Amino acid sequence: MRPVKTMMFLKLTKDDIYRDSRTWYRDAGRDLFSDEIIGLCKKYAGRKVLDLGCAAGAYCLELKRYGFEISGADINEEYIRIAREKGVDARLIEDALPFGDGAFDTVILIEVLEHLQDPERVLKEAKRVAGKNILISVPNCGDFEALKRCGLTYEHFLEMDHVSFFTKDSLRALFSNYFNDFRILEISPVYPPILSGNPVLRSGVRALRRYGILRPVLYSRLFAVLNVDDRSSGPK
16 A cells, blocks of 8 residues: 655644744845846846845845945844845944935835835835835735635745735835836746646646746736836825
8 A cells, every 4th residue: 555645734833834034034044036036126227226125135145246236224133234244235224214315226125015014104215215216026915816716825925024915006006106107017927737736737837838828827926116207205
């Protein structure tokens, strides 16, 4: 008789399942960044960049490799220490950003807004110090019901300290208070059959993707490009 493989669910604790972003990047053991988001930053960012919410500096280090002049800022003192040890020009945020108006071409906020009780305050500060644009990525919560029908949910729902859950519509409503010119892209496609335990099905889906036959309908992230068209820090 073939042995039955079982998963020991009872041995899992909350710490095994949920992530705490206040310590996640310290304990990850490697620099965590998305190649897709790096590519979008390379496409849209100006030369001088501020990574606002830089954590341990992974995006700063990777973008520096491509010739960007980049600084980081975060409220997490331990992350700032780690980033500085890696050679990142990182500043601790204690209140307002310690930079002058238009000090950077681009401000990036990568997976930051969903952690904030007051995202509007951060957006206004980002707009103040950005001369060209602001680039933002957030988890996409708009496809939740579609994923649920596939027996799936978002990995980012495991973050313990998310306080905002954005869709394209809610992002559009937020940005329209402060920016006249912006666009929101759906990125990081999800193909539920690839997550199947059937290797034949997974291989078939990958082949269809490779030849452009299968198009994604679900996306796990939203990416926004906000063009700074005036120096006002309040609602338009």
